[in-house]
Amino acid sequence: DCQARSNLTAESRATLRQVWIRYPQTSEARDAQAKLAASSDSWQPAPDDLYARALVYYGLSLHAEAVQEFQRFLLAAGSHPKRDEARAKLGTALVRLKRYDDARQVFSELARSSAPDAGDAAVWLARIHLRQDDGDRLLELRKTLARLPFTPEQKSSILLFEGNWLEDHERTEEAIGRYRQAAQGGKDLAQRLEPLWRIGWIQYRAGQYQEAADLFRSILNGAEEPQFTPQVLYWLGRTLEQQNDAQAPERYQQLCRQ
Numbered sequence: 001d002c003q004a005r006s007n008l009t010a011e012s013r014a015t016l017r018q019v020w021i022r023y024p025q026t027s028e029a030r031d032a033q034a035k036l037a038a039s040s041d042s043w044q045p046a047p048d049d050l051y052a053r054a055l056v057y058y059g060l061s062l063h064a065e066a067v068q069e070f071q072r073f074l075l076a077a078g079s080h081p082k083r084d085e086a087r088a089k090l091g092t093a094l095v096r097l098k099r100y101d102d103a104r105q106v107f108s109e110l111a112r113s114s115a116p117d118a119g120d121a122a123v124w125l126a127r128i129h130l131r132q133d134d135g136d137r138l139l140e141l142r143k144t145l146a147r148l149p150f151t152p153e154q155k156s157s158i159l160l161f162e163g164n165w166l167e168d169h170e171r172t173e174e175a176i177g178r179y180r181q182a183a184q185g186g187k188d189l190a191q192r193l194e195p196l197w198r199i200g201w202i203q204y205r206a207g208q209y210q211e212a213a214d215l216f217r218s219i220l221n222g223a224e225e226p227q228f229t230p231q232v233l234y235w236l237g238r239t240l241e242q243q244n245d246a247q248a249p250e251r252y253q254q255l256c257r258q
Contacts, residue, residue: 013039020045021053024069025062047077051086063093084115091124104128111145119154126161135165156185160195172202193219193228200232204239213239230255 054069163178
């Protein structure tokens with residue numbers, strides 16, 4: 001407003017534009033948009049502005065608004081270099097909103113493209129199939145997208161989702177096989193330990209206490225991991241109790257100390 005009153009028209013418009021882009025959730029952004037529209041009948045946000053505004057909404061976890069803004073960007077930018085990145089974030093926002101059918105369409109198109117994010121899109125697609133209990137599509141996904149050069153981490157994630165679905169449907173031997181494969185490809189410690197933990201949990205529930213105890217111990221013999229070390233210690237204690245093993249209290253005490 002001060003710039004406009006000083007006849008610094010270009011500077012005023014630039015400032016209003018930054019308000020509209022950087023603070024889209026505020027009443028000031030709505031006022032800025034009205035002032036920009038009033039100052040020029042032809043004002044339209046550029047694709048870069050739409051994308052930057054969508055990223056702000058996305059970062060604030062305002063997913064419905066982010067979806068709308070990403071869609072506006074994609075309509076306005078037919079060959080923009082950020083187009084594939086925007087599609088990936090659009091799909092993620094749709095998943096957060098539980099709009100799985102819409103997200104599946106976005107990620108299916110992205111996974112079948114030559115985009116750098118195609119492998120990550122396939123992982124999201126596997127996650128969606130799991131949440132929709134679509135086992136047929138989930139178990140066929142790696143074959144359907146065999147042309148993709150999956151990284152070991154991406155393949156591990158998809159195998160984990162396959163194992164989750166198989167476990168949920170009591171196909172435990174197949175689930176254990178998928179989990180063992182997933183544990184071999186994980187990049188970080190948590191990604192390697194989660195499928196191993198799932199195997200131990202299956203064995204515990206099946207009454208295979210010695211196998212579960214051996215697996216839990218093998219996890220604890222490695223590096224500590226904040227997510228899995230506590231629960232493995234606890235369930236090793238529970239497993240040892242089932243075996244009437246005198247070491248069970250020590251595992252609980254170790255957990256409390258740590």
